[in-house]
Amino acid sequence: MSGKIKPGDMARTDGRPLLHLENSDLMALPGPLADPACDPAWTPLTAQIRENYECLVDDTCAVNVPRPKTRQEEKNLVISFLSGLEKLFTKENNWTFLQPLLLTMEHCARCQTCSQSCHIFEATGGSEIYRPTYRSEILRRLYFKFVKKGGLVSAWQHGDIQINWPLIARLIELAYRCNLCRRCAQTCPIGADNGLVAHELRKLFSQEMGIAPKELHDRGSMLQLKVGSSTGMNSIVAKDNIRFIDEEMTEKTGITVETPWNVEGADVLLIHNAGEILAWPENPGAFAVILNAAGISWTLSSDLAGYDSINYGLWYDDAQFARVAIKHAEAARKLRVKKIVLGECGHAHKSLSVVADRILSGDLNIPRESSMTLLRDIVMSGRLRLDPSRNDFPVTLHDPCNMVRLMGVVEPQREIVRKICPRFREMEPHGVDNYCCGGGSGFAIMSGNNFPDWRFHVSGRKKLEQILQAFADCSDPAIPKYLCAPCSNCKGQFRDLLAYYDLWEKQRILYGGLAELIVNAMVEVKTGFIEWEWH
Amino acid sequence: MTLLLYLTIYAAASVFACACLFRILRYARTPIHLRWELYPVPHEERERVKHGGSYFETSNWWKAPRRVSLLGELRFMIPEMLFLKGLWEFNRKLWYRSFAFHFGLYLLIGTIGFVAAGALLSVLAPNWMAAGWGRFFQILYGITGAAGSLLVILGSLALARHRLRDPSLRIYTTAGDLFNLAFFSVALLVFSAGYISRGPSAPDLLAFAKGLITFDRNLELPLPLAAGVLLIALLAAYVPLTHMSHFIAKFFTYHSVRWDDAPSRRGGKLEARMAEYLTYRPTWSAAHLAADGRKTWADVAAHNPAQEGRK
Numbered sequence: 001m002s003g004k005i006k007p008g009d010m011a012r013t014d015g016r017p018l019l020h021l022e023n024s025d026l027m028a029l030p031g032p033l034a035d036p037a038c039d040p041a042w043t044p045l046t047a048q049i050r051e052n053y054e055c056l057v058d059d060t061c062a063v064n065v066p067r068p069k070t071r072q073e074e075k076n077l078v079i080s081f082l083s084g085l086e087k088l089f090t091k092e093n094n095w096t097f098l099q100p101l102l103l104t105m106e107h108c109a110r111c112q113t114c115s116q117s118c119h120i121f122e123a124t125g126g127s128e129i130y131r132p133t134y135r136s137e138i139l140r141r142l143y144f145k146f147v148k149k150g151g152l153v154s155a156w157q158h159g160d161i162q163i164n165w166p167l168i169a170r171l172i173e174l175a176y177r178c179n180l181c182r183r184c185a186q187t188c189p190i191g192a193d194n195g196l197v198a199h200e201l202r203k204l205f206s207q208e209m210g211i212a213p214k215e216l217h218d219r220g221s222m223l224q225l226k227v228g229s230s231t232g233m234n235s236i237v238a239k240d241n242i243r244f245i246d247e248e249m250t251e252k253t254g255i256t257v258e259t260p261w262n263v264e265g266a267d268v269l270l271i272h273n274a275g276e277i278l279a280w281p282e283n284p285g286a287f288a289v290i291l292n293a294a295g296i297s298w299t300l301s302s303d304l305a306g307y308d309s310i311n312y313g314l315w316y317d318d319a320q321f322a323r324v325a326i327k328h329a330e331a332a333r334k335l336r337v338k339k340i341v342l343g344e345c346g347h348a349h350k351s352l353s354v355v356a357d358r359i360l361s362g363d364l365n366i367p368r369e370s371s372m373t374l375l376r377d378i379v380m381s382g383r384l385r386l387d388p389s390r391n392d393f394p395v396t397l398h399d400p401c402n403m404v405r406l407m408g409v410v411e412p413q414r415e416i417v418r419k420i421c422p423r424f425r426e427m428e429p430h431g432v433d434n435y436c437c438g439g440g441s442g443f444a445i446m447s448g449n450n451f452p453d454w455r456f457h458v459s460g461r462k463k464l465e466q467i468l469q470a471f472a473d474c475s476d477p478a479i480p481k482y483l484c485a486p487c488s489n490c491k492g493q494f495r496d497l498l499a500y501y502d503l504w505e506k507q508r509i510l511y512g513g514l515a516e517l518i519v520n521a522m523v524e525v526k527t528g529f530i531e532w533e534w535h
Numbered sequence: 536m537t538l539l540l541y542l543t544i545y546a547a548a549s550v551f552a553c554a555c556l557f558r559i560l561r562y563a564r565t566p567i568h569l570r571w572e573l574y575p576v577p578h579e580e581r582e583r584v585k586h587g588g589s590y591f592e593t594s595n596w597w598k599a600p601r602r603v604s605l606l607g608e609l610r611f612m613i614p615e616m617l618f619l620k621g622l623w624e625f626n627r628k629l630w631y632r633s634f635a636f637h638f639g640l641y642l643l644i645g646t647i648g649f650v651a652a653g654a655l656l657s658v659l660a661p662n663w664m665a666a667g668w669g670r671f672f673q674i675l676y677g678i679t680g681a682a683g684s685l686l687v688i689l690g691s692l693a694l695a696r697h698r699l700r701d702p703s704l705r706i707y708t709t710a711g712d713l714f715n716l717a718f719f720s721v722a723l724l725v726f727s728a729g730y731i732s733r734g735p736s737a738p739d740l741l742a743f744a745k746g747l748i749t750f751d752r753n754l755e756l757p758l759p760l761a762a763g764v765l766l767i768a769l770l771a772a773y774v775p776l777t778h779m780s781h782f783i784a785k786f787f788t789y790h791s792v793r794w795d796d797a798p799s800r801r802g803g804k805l806e807a808r809m810a811e812y813l814t815y816r817p818t819w820s821a822a823h824l825a826a827d828g829r830k831t832w833a834d835v836a837a838h839n840p841a842q843e844g845r846k
Contacts, residue, residue: 006706083820092815095566095832100792102565107784110707111633113626128706137707157711157777186573187625190781191788196571210821222823226841319824322836339595353591354570358799359836361806365799367597377594408574408589408796432574432587 005128007137007159011167018170019058019129027123027461030468031475032506039457040500043450054169057129060454062176062446063213065169074165077209081168082146084208088200089147093207096318100193101200105143108136108192114184119435119462120177130458132184132194135174138167139197172211175201179440179459180315181401186432198441202316212316215446220312221320225327229274229308238307241277242284242300249285253525259288262335263299268374269337270298271328271352273345273488274308276513280491282529283344286515287371289525294378299335306331309348310488314355315441325356329364339367341374344513346400346487347440350407370403372486375518376412379419385523388420393480395421395517396470398463398494399434400487408432413486413514420521421482427466435462437485439493456500460493464501467509477508480532486514495535504534538752540761547768554775555783562787566812567805573793577611578603589796597798608794617641632697636690636719642683649676654744673741680740684723691719715779722770726763733760 005018012018023039033039045055055061068074087093088101114132115121121130128134141161144150150158161167178198185193205211224230229238242259249257260266270291276283291298300307305327313321329352332340342349353368360366378384397417403409410431417424427434437444438460446455456464471481483498485491494511503509510532520529575587583592584607590596614620619637622630653672657664664672695716698708730740737757738746743764746754756764774780799805813833817826823840830838 004702004706080820087817087819091566091812093817093819095812095815096569097571099562099565099568099787100571103562103784103788103792107778107781107788109778109781110704110712111622111626111629112703112707113622113629115703117625126703131703133707156714157709159707159709182573185793187621188788189619189621189625190785191793193571193788193792207819207821207824210823217823222841224841225839319819319826319835322832323839326836354572357570358567358805358809359569361799361809362801365801365806367595369594369596370591373592373594405574405587406572407591408572408576408579408583408587409591410574410586410588411583412592 005134007134007141007161010138010170011162011164013164013166015056015166017056017058019127021059021124021127021457023457025125025127026457027125027465029461029465031472033464033468033501040453042453042457045449049449054173056166056170057173057177058454060451061173061449062451062454063172063211064448065172065211068165077165078163078168080209081204082163084204085142086147087208088204089143094200094203094318097196097200097203100196104136104192104194104196105140107190108133108140108188108194109190110137111189114188114192114194117183117187119181119183119438120179120459123458123461129174130177132178135171135178135201136192136194136197138171138174139201171201172205174198175205176213176442176446177454179401179436179438179443181436181440182406183401183433183435186405199315203318206317207319213442213446213448215448216312216316216442217320220310220442220445221317221324224305224308224310224312224324225320228304228306230310230312231274231278231308233274233277233308235302235304235307238274238277239302241281245277245281245285246288248281249289252285252529253289253519253522255289255293255524257285257288257292259284260299261302263297265336266297266299267338268296268298268341269301269306269332269335269339270341270343270371271301271306271309271331271348272343273310273348275310275488275492276343276345279495280488280513280535282516283488283513286513286519286529287343289519289522290375290378290384290515293522293524294381294383296374296378298341299337301331301335303327303331303334309342309345309352311348311351311356312442314347314351321351321355322359325352325359326364328352329356329360329366332366333363337366339369341369341371343371344486344488344515346402346404347489349400349409350402354407370407370409370412372403372409372412372416372514375514376415379416379518384518386420386518386521387523388422388521390521390527391421391482391517392423393482394423394425394471394474395482395484396425396427396467397430398427398437398483398485398487398490399430399432400485400490401434401436401440403487404434405432413484416514416518417484420517421484425470427470435466437463437487437490437493438497439489444489444492444496452496452500455493456497460497463493464497467503468507471507471509475507477506480508480510482517482530483509483511484514484517485511499534508532510534536761537746537754537756538750540756540764541747541750543765544747544768547772550772551775554772555780558775558780558783562784562791567808568792570795571792572796576794576796577607578605578794579607579796580604581607597800601798612789629697632690632693634690635686636694639683639686639688639690642679643687646676646680646683649679650740650744653741654748657741657745658748669741673739676740681727684727688720688723688727691716695720711777715777718766718770718773722763722766725759725766729757729760729763733757
């Protein structure tokens with residue numbers, strides 16, 4: 001590992017990354033992965049990538065910022081950054097988060113209480129660049145120097161910083177080494193929020209400099225605003241796929257499954273993360289089985305973005321965020337539904353229910369509810385005949401940060417699994433103290449260069465430890481185990497993480513949603529809804 | 536010299552009050568931000584607070600009246616303010632030092648309160664104070680003042696030592712941080728030394744405070760004690776100008792950010808405030824924003840850049 005890195009190192013001009021990580025530097029894993037030699041090797045960045053893109057932070061590259069070709073280009077980028085920095089602290093440009101940002105900038109005591117709560121910092125054995133306050137300290141010094149126009153006294157009080165292109169290039173990458181899980185903010189004695197700092201930096205880069213990972217912007221929010229879904233599915237394809245899922249579910253469950261589309265006046269507009277339709281069709285299929293069996297008046301919408309609840313703007317761009325949230329609300333308004341219910345997607349929950357709450361005004365302010373509460377009410381009401389013995393295998397529950405710590409939906413999903421999963425066990429810690437899956441804030445869909453190596457080795461490491469510990473008493477691969485993750489992005493991370501460490505083969509750990517567990521326990525459904533096959 | 540000291544104290548108190556007020560107004564006047572709460576939110580129903588739940592756990596939550604429990608907030612805030620409960624939970628090593636420092640400050644604030652109350656009573660009800668209450672006040676502020684000074688001196692020295700010795704703190708520690716801690720310990724050391732060595736004929740704190748209220752220019756403080764009082768006055772004026780004013784910030788970080796879970800209702804106050812913000816004209820430069828300084832936030836949010844293609 002590199003020596004102690006200081007804030008000033010961000011401006012180093014040697015063209016080298018600040019940090020190189022070896023597997024032996026990383027936090028030890030339990031059980032079958034205890035030996036660092038079992039940890040897969042990192043794929044090195046290619047010479048071409050290093051030559052063409054700014055890879056100055058660590059051994060990976062998430063954003064692919066092209067290297068400026070001339071001094072003038074570098075200078076222009078610095079000017080653009082400083083212009084964005086100033087805008088970040090004006091109400092006209094950033095009323096959305098100005099108050100919490102100012103509070104964090106001006107009052108962090110740099111006591112480092114937050115450090116131990118960060119799964120990324122812990123996973124890397126305490127690498128300085130991943131300390132939650134490290135990137136905040138850079139922004140803080142820039143704020144006092146360039147926004148508050150502080151002179152020598154300010155530098156003496158708040159610390160000085162030199163600005164140049166390497167610093168900005170590093171800051172761009174570093175903004176994407178935080179899952180925005182805000183576990184650090186939860187422990188701050190003052191209430192400063194280093195997760196917010198990463199969020200605001202991402203906004204500055206996107207909204208002023210037009211820099212964002214292509215998975216979030218070009219292939220994310222822009223694609224969604226263009227065709228209706230970040231998966232690239234337009235509404236015709238989405239409807240076709242759902243029809244196919246209905247057929248498959250009918251065959252699999254023995255119950256005729258039909259998904260209603262565009263039903264005006266329905267009680268519920270259900271919006272799935274459209275990734276489910278393509279990657280985990282059994283999840284929207286299970287929802288259809290449950291809602292139909294429970295006699296719920298519900299519908300899907302085929303309007304632009306009305307069938308895809310994702311809102312990647314939440315992670316990097318306020319304008320893109322607002323645009324997509326408005327599209328979701330418009331779809332509900334058009335159908336005159338009583339409420340929007342969000343499927344199993346954590347960030348969609350927080351986006352539309354919490355963060356967009358004050359953007360959606362007038363007739364766009366349509367009530368939004370979590371599918372966890374709807375499913376809980378159905379399960380607890382006795383409207384479904386459920387047989388818990390069908391779920392007689394070890395089950396643990398992952399808490400998606402956006403749904404739990406950042407929205408307070410903690411118990412409904414637990415009430416369900418406690419009722420229908422006799423061998424349920426909690427991870428420790430859980431609930432609002434949970435650890436991020438490591439795929440949060442867009443990482444689960446970011447797979448450029450060798451970024452997945454970082455995502456599995458570093459940001460997913462703490463969660464991996466938790467999963468292995470939760471199943472420590474039944475690690476025998478003869479015992480199938482179910483990791484319940486009621487969030488599409490988290491499932492994406494688990495699919496890749498478990499495969500990376502070969503935990504399906506080694507321990508028979510399968511991941512999946514909550515709705516699948518419910519259908520698996522339904523007496524009317526043919527047995528074996530959950531298929532113990534890797535997917 | 537006594538008059539100068541009085542004026543300095545009044546000026547320092549004015550700076551303290553104005554700087555605090557300025558900071559409060561500055562944060563209070565920033566626009567209401569988008570929701571960014573963190574759970575648990577202690578004003579939720581007690582059963583929910585236990586697991587960190589929110590009203591989103593209830594079906595059709597918007598149909599139920601919203602209940603905000605002040606008691607729940609107090610149950611969280613009092614141990615946090617008095618005993619730094621969060622630090623105790625998450626950073627025990629620092630807590631010992633920080634608690635000594637902060638609790639010492641609380642005792643000193645109490646001391647100032649007792650002295651001020653005693654001095655006022657000396658002016659308004661001198662007989663009453665002469666009848667024994669004066670002695671009572673002297674004992675009271677003597678205890679809180681001595682304990683507070685000792686704790687602040689030890690706490691600030693321990694914090695400074697910790698900042699210098701712990702590598703995770705050292706690289707983030709500025710000269711200003713060390714100056715701030717040194718300022719506390721030096722001011723209180725000088726004051727304590729001056730007070731202890733003041734001699735029998737010198738006025739005690741109560742007499743000095745009475746003089747401050749009545750502008751008694753005949754009162755004379757020994758030089759070391761006057762220097763201590765002067766340093767403490769300057770310290771009081773300095774604190775709200777720095778990040779040490781987190782006693783103000785903390786109100787906002789908790790009440791306006793972490794715990795602000797107020798939902799926007801159709802036609803409600805929040806909606807009206809948001810309507811104002813949507814008329815702001817952003818100037819972000821990225822092409823997809825299409826923010827040219829003339830369009831409002833509402834225009835920008837209604838714009839679909841994907842239908843135009845990225846510039």
